[in-house]
Amino acid sequence: MKVAKFGGSSVANAAQIKKVANIIKGDAQRKFIVVSAPGKRFSEDVKLTDILIDLSDAKPNSETYESCLAAIHERFYEIVTSLGLEKNLLDELLKTLANLLESNTDHRNDCIKAFGEDSSAKVVSSYLRRIGLNAHYLNPKDAGIIVTDESGDAQILPESFSNLYRLRDLEGIYVIPGFFGYTADGKLTTFSRGGSDITGSIVAAGVQASLYENFTDVNSVYTVNPAIVSNPKEIKQLTYREMRELSYAGFSVFHDEALMPAFNAKIPVAIKNTNNPDKEGTMIVAEKPTKQNGVVGIASDTGFSSIYISKYLMNRELGFGRKLLEILEKAHISFEHIPSGIDDLTVIVRDHQLSQKKEKHIIEQIEQSLHPDTVKVHHDLAIIMVVGEGMMNMVGVAQKATSALAEADVNIVMINQGSSEVSMMFGVEARDMHKAIKSLYQKYFG
Template sequence: MKVAKFGGSSVANGNQIEKIGAIIKSDPERKFVIVSAPGKRHQDDTKMTDLLIQLGNIAFQDKPYMDNLNVIMNRFSEIVEELRISPSILDDIKNNIQEIINNNESDQMKMDALKSIGEDSSAKLVSEYLKTIGLNARYLNPKDAGIIVSNEPGNAQILPESFSELYKLRQYEEIAVIPGFFGFTKEGKLMTFSRGGSDITGSIVAAGIKAKLYENFTDVDSVYTVNPSIVSNPKEITTLTYKEMRELSYAGFSVFHDEALIPAFQQKIPVCIKNTNNPDAPGTMIISEKNKSRKCVVGIASSKGFSSLYVSKYLMNREVGFGRKLLQILEKESISFEHAPSGIDEMSVIIRNSQLSAAKEEVIVNRIKEELHPDRITFHRDLAMIMIVGEGIVSTLGIAQKATTALTDAHVNIEMINQGSSEVSIMFGIQSEGLNRAIPSLYNAFFGS
């Protein structure tokens, strides 16, 4: 059995859903279909989830919301017309939306339920269409599927008992079409996952039914060695390991959120990234292990939006608990850190800018001065992180030298290096303005002819 997950671009309109039908019909092993909410039909379009959030923000303030609701319903109506399926499904969608708006739950709970309408409606539309082309398909609500989650709105975690419930789905004769992005608590309350929620659902279902393969259909033929918006026509990656994919996702590759595939990884289920618009392309396979090759670097990921908190104190290394106290100050301010390279008398903590308001920065600096008495404390803004990824990278001679030479050739100064903390990556911190020079130079060094 295979699990096939289709992203927002794959359900954006009727034409795309027809492609899903052809893909499912072409392989009888594709017994489980997971779908996202309708994505953008064109560059200037709005994703369905964003439309639902806009609706909630207005409706929950008791403001007139019918114009927003009509925009959403017109979008679904277009898909129904394009697929030539029964319009009765539209009444079901509209009633669900209005029931959520009018119920007595908290605004947070109602927003979670409202956001789930996109995926839920996609699943109903896709299942109805599959029936019209002669497939034995059915819509399956996550509650009936056995997706049991923790009581954490917007950040639900799958509970272990879900997997035995999901395994029972192997007995189904029909093709099960399951909405991504949400599950239900033991008490029956709807909860959504975090970013990449539909990918999380697909991974959970694949793990639960012990799938032969988890196929993740998107709008690209494969994962590329670097960001195509920085380097034109980069080479494709044919095979990745789980560790490599997680490092690349964390460092900026947008194919997956870095935690989305963990359930599939834990069960060692192979994952294939494929293109809905070109399903015959081989895609990128993600597996647990692969044969080591002399050319171990598989990809170069990058992302902006970081700051470095630099703290210096003479004889810091002899002061027991200094690092713990520093990180506790960040913890008290609800700030997580990404990396923490250190020296004898100094320590840096890399933080995402999204967590660091000006007010929090001032509080952190004052607390460090009062509690740790450093000789020097500074914040370095506008940092970008570059991750060079590949199994065996730590034990392969010359990787760091090749990378630093490439950055020097691009006239990019290295603010920070983190090597050795990961077996499959080397990380460089640079000023953001140098990123578009650094990446092409690194690409030529590792992948150029």
């Protein structure tokens, strides 16, 4: 039994949905289907979820409100009519949206944002029936997906998995909307953005699928971002830990929380292309043989700042690190990395958490509580991750990275390896990120 998840590009229009239907029809093991909201039809297009977010924020009958409604109507009219589905399906979808807009519940915005996924599931299941398959729409509440009451950041509750396991006995194909679940008292609540991947992984773990297939618009995961390096090598196999590191550092194939349910259930994941379904794709597994050079991929992301603190004999001062982290906690700032030395310590945070007001307050608190010799903040950093299972046991892996950066004339602001056997992290100036990535790729894969 397989669970197949189709992303936004796979259900963006009628032509793509027909491809999805052929994929489902081509393998009787694909019993549970999870779908996203319609994505971009072309590069300048807008994702339906973005339109729904604008709609939920707009004032009723304003220009933005009316233009959003028109765009949603146009998108589903095109899909429903091009698929040859009954007009009453379109009427049902638009009536549902109208009712959501008039509602006054505290989860109203979640319901509106989830309308895209919910409508996709209804459309796809209707089309599958039209082509002769025994397909059914299955609402997450009826599937038993129970989540915490955290709007926009719902977490799955353990009883969901036993609820989902009971679905194995059902006959036919079941299409489930991604991105949301229901609280114990019946409130629709969304996962974080990109949460359809989370739903797919949850369903795969719950029904104990033999394989979780994630269909997207790329043939596989690549060793590096194709927007930076032309025609990079494909990765045929990854471990969960490697994919987690790559997702964190900017690989956009997977939401970085999405694999946890599949990982915990030890279910293999296949990343495949809706437009090229016969292509082998990339397999994500619990264990795999170690590569010769140890490195499987290089990922990067911008938007980081570092808070550097130096104090003579810091290592002898009991509670120094705890006090520093308490200052950040009280300011509602989570840290990403903390590389340290004997007398100095650097905390890496995301830029969006560090407003000018917060930065000033944090520096004042650090100076008052910790009395450092130096405290300074460095903005506009990029983080580069060199990733590979077990690469730390191989001689020369780190030396290759530092040589590559030196040859590209890139200054290393920070290095963090620590005890990880999966990745090395380098902090560089954001403006140097692309040339750093190109040089690292040439060194490991060129």
